Amino acid sequence: MEKKLLIEGRRLDGRSPDQLRPVKLKAGVLKRADGSAYIEQGNNKILVAVYGPQELHPRHLQQPDMAVLRCMYNMAPFSVEERKKPGPDRRSVEISKVVREALESVLFLNLYPRSVIDIYIEVLQADAGTRVAGITAASVALADAGIPIRDLVAGVSVGKVDGTLVLDLNAEEDQYGEADMPVAMTGRDKRITLLQMDGHMTREEFRQALQLAMKGCQQLYELQKEALREKYSSTPKEVTG
């Protein structure tokens, strides 16, 4: 049965094809973690914590000239309609890897030899695009921890529904659409650090999809900067004369 996902140019949730879902991004939300961030994007609710740099144990895992970056993506059992059994599955393992690789290039790992930086991405409520939303929040969490980075990395997914390219897929569009392409990009110099696609795209569609994704990433980049600034925006009154 064909499900119509676009009606008169509007998506089922009312968005136009190049529109992001509503995003809320906050830095410094956890007490114990060295850095943290929380993102809501549509119905996604994702919490990210960063620990480090800290000493890496066991010793044999240490790199003599750089820090090791570890990333763990996890979905809470109640984050999806069909309860997910706790523990890493093959999908989580792959996502953890590509997310780590998306963030590795912006870190100055050579500044902290023999140490480890841990990124934990917890999906509390899922609605497609969790890995890229996780990357957007993880960059903020790294900056929140005071870990030097070249740039912030933001991520968004692009897809194809009813033959039209759309930005920031939700779960329904992901399930019934014809393609899903998550992309992550550095904010300042627009370097692509994550790119995956599964589905059906012509060469022209792929080119356009990439452009659309980069546009979305730029918008998220502005929100990331705002989230970091906001943490220090409330200042007490100064003592005068």
Next chain:
Amino acid sequence: MRIVHVSNRALVVPGELLAEGDLRAGRGAYKEGQKIFSSVVGLVEIGEKEVSVIALEGCYEPRVGDDVVGVIVDSHMYGWIVDINSPYMGDLYAQDLLSKVDVTRVELSSYLKRGDLIFAKIGEVTSLRKVKLQARGAGYGKLKGGRLVEITPVKTPRVIGKRQSMLSMIQSVTGCILKVGQNGRIIIMSEDDKKISAITEALYMIEREAHTSGLTDRVKVFLEKRLKEDGEKASD
């Protein structure tokens, strides 16, 4: 030739363009080609030859010459392993604490044992980040008594202040000595619980408001008020 894109003490975020031209990138910044960008969230400091960013968060990175407050974690035949609130542990060898020591004849734990606090100087940091501590000399070595307060390491310069202004003020208003480690650890040398409580709150206040100006005055006002209140309560 140089162009500076931000004002001194502006709040910047990673990736933000700070300046271009013949300037160096200092701490918290990096240079690509002719452009200097921020690598951390912090306040810009524009110097004569260098642009840097004072980070508002971050771990302690050991630097030669820094004073640190360490906690003894373990001992071995030649000395002790010291936690200095850093990704890297510090090594304190017996001869860097005691003069004329023969390690084969002396029970090291009689000098320092697990849990003891020390005030030391960073003597050496190798490329592998092995950190060697020095604890000889007046004011260094084992700390007897006093209360430990921990704040974000990158904010300790604010506790000291320009030309020691903040630290001198706290010490003179309260009459207590503070031993400040660059690694975010401060020891309040006092047994007076009320003073310890007031100073602790003042330190957390500095940590929260490190990015603002007029802080030294506000902390002074807070301490004077608090000590006065405590004094009035005591005489009730």
Next chain:
Amino acid sequence: MIEKHRVLSLLKKEPLLRSLQQGKRIDGRTFDQYRPISLERHVIKSAEGSAQVRLGDTTVLVGAKPKKMPPFPDAPDEGGLIVGAELRPLASPTFEPGPPDENAIELARIVDRGLRESKCLDFRELCIEAGKEVWVIYVDIHVLDHGGNLVDAAMLASIAALLDIKGPEDPAWKKDFSLKYKPVSVTIAKLGNCLLADPSLEEEEAMDSRITFCVREDGVISAVQKGGSGYFESEEILRAEEMAFTCAEKLRRLLG
């Protein structure tokens, strides 16, 4: 690295004990006082019931999801309850990734006993077709920030999540699903001679042992757990039970 934490927490123990000797807790609370608590219901849409509790610096999120399953052979006309807990590594530098360790398992089992033995759920009401299909409610405890006393935060969030369940869109779900009781847990730590309700992280790291009481509103105790490697005198246990009963009444008000 966990080594380092132990030495550092031992350092904090001495000022803590000194303060207690003067009758004060380090954060100014009285011995039977809880830290500020907030409870938010219906926070996760993908769970049929959910709640998040903030207790001091501790944050725990619980999702409750009923699932249709075949019954256990020895109870063909009864549904079930399965409680799981995860101490997510993001919540504390002392939590390692991996399957639930003894602390996570103990936490889940205390909450399970507190809920199950209180008879707040009538498992017969969760039966769809005897011998064929029943409802099993999964309660998943997700610890997000460890600031001490995970048990009480988890128990409160779990019962709130169950109360929050607006049934699955399924004709087999009984619309009048409700809880018969509202059990609440109170954890009391022993430090020296002092009994402290709702231990903070520092108090937990310094304590000799702890005891948790799960109590129903009618005073019936549905579960007790002593934890930690120290000991209690018998009269201390009785004093703790009295403290628990008083604290439980206050906590239960948050459930509405």
